[in-house]
Amino acid sequence: MDTKVVALANQKGGVGKTTTAINFSACLAEKRKKILLVDLDPQANATSGIGLEKGASSSIFPALLGEVDGVSLIQKTGIKNLDIIPSELDLAGAEIAIARRDDYLHRLREAMEPIVDSGIYDFIVLDCPPSLGILFMNALNIADEVIIPLQCEYLALEGLGVMVDIVNQIRDAGNPRLHISGILMTMYNVSTNLSQQVVQEVVKHFGDRVFETLIPRNVRLSEAPSYGKPIITYDPYCVGSAAYRNLAKEFLKRQKQHEAEVADEELPTLSSVVPPVESSEENDLPVSG
Numbered sequence: 001m002d003t004k005v006v007a008l009a010n011q012k013g014g015v016g017k018t019t020t021a022i023n024f025s026a027c028l029a030e031k032r033k034k035i036l037l038v039d040l041d042p043q044a045n046a047t048s049g050i051g052l053e054k055g056a057s058s059s060i061f062p063a064l065l066g067e068v069d070g071v072s073l074i075q076k077t078g079i080k081n082l083d084i085i086p087s088e089l090d091l092a093g094a095e096i097a098i099a100r101r102d103d104y105l106h107r108l109r110e111a112m113e114p115i116v117d118s119g120i121y122d123f124i125v126l127d128c129p130p131s132l133g134i135l136f137m138n139a140l141n142i143a144d145e146v147i148i149p150l151q152c153e154y155l156a157l158e159g160l161g162v163m164v165d166i167v168n169q170i171r172d173a174g175n176p177r178l179h180i181s182g183i184l185m186t187m188y189n190v191s192t193n194l195s196q197q198v199v200q201e202v203v204k205h206f207g208d209r210v211f212e213t214l215i216p217r218n219v220r221l222s223e224a225p226s227y228g229k230p231i232i233t234y235d236p237y238c239v240g241s242a243a244y245r246n247l248a249k250e251f252l253k254r255q256k257q258h259e260a261e262v263a264d265e266e267l268p269t270l271s272s273v274v275p276p277v278e279s280s281e282e283n284d285l286p287v288s289g
């Protein structure tokens with residue numbers, strides 16, 4: 001299987017991008033998928049949340065400048081099948097540093113291409129910063145798909161239209177594989193009507209693109225990063241662990257469906273080769289009886 005690049009993106013802050021990046025990656029790794037998590041946020045929360053010390057190793061920044069090969073920045077996490085390219089605060093200067101270049105929207109592609117082409121990983125998961133800036137655009141230019149975490153709160157959909165427009169523009173401008181594979185409802189509160197109403201509203205807009213799996217609000221999920229552990233190591237049997245394991249399972253099932261749909265689109269069909277025959281009396285077959 002080719003390496004697929006999945007971006008976790010939403011310009012809204014605090015919606016569960018990083019929590020999902022860490023735990024979704026760990027659950028895919030548990031299912032024996034080879035995963036590279038790339039922390040594209042200068043806040044470096046995915047880096048510390050997976051157990052690496054912030055600032056101890058280089059971010060992707062020098063690879064964006066073309067100074068080093070992206071491969072040399074890969075670090076092991078303590079988790080089997082899960083590697084990371086960490087982040088640190090210097091990444092905050094990356095947007096300004098690369099903005100002067102003509103190919104400033106494709107720097108991540110150049111940095112990551114040898115890793116993608118090597119096929120070592122099944123999935124590369126990009127934890128995006130909460131903005132629609134240059135790093136986000138770079139992420140979309142290399143991504144096959146985008147997962148949008150939405151918090152089950154009032155105004156969850158606010159600003160989403162702009163992001164969907166940018167995804168469409170980048171797809172049309174040269175990354176035809178790019179698609180929004182799923183909307184993930186996070187911090188679902190079982191004891192409020194609001195969560196339920198928000199999910200209903202989002203399904204009205206996005207239909208079956210909304211993941212069946214809902215991520216509940218779960219205090220264990222918010223504690224785990226301070227121990228530098230994904231939830232399935234920190235508390236393997238809590239509801240947060242169950243939810244992210246379900247997400248990984250649903251995601252892999254959707255991958256198979258998507259591949260089948262793409263293969264179907266590429267199949268020649270009779271109607272694409274032979275123009276429809278005009279019906280006329282001469283063409284009608286004699287009917288016996």
Ligand code: ATP
Pocket residue numbers: 012013014015016017018019020041043045128129130186187188215216217218219221222223
């Ligand atoms: P940013 O935009 O700043 O990068 P983010 O979208 O990556 O934020 P997170 O950092 O994943 O969001 O989550 C924001 C906060 O909410 C964190 O403190 C996290 O621990 C907490 N949180 C995320 N998901 C859940 C959950 N399902 N249950 C409880 N707390 C959660």
Ligand code: MG
Pocket residue numbers: 017018019041045128129
């Ligand atoms: Mg984050």
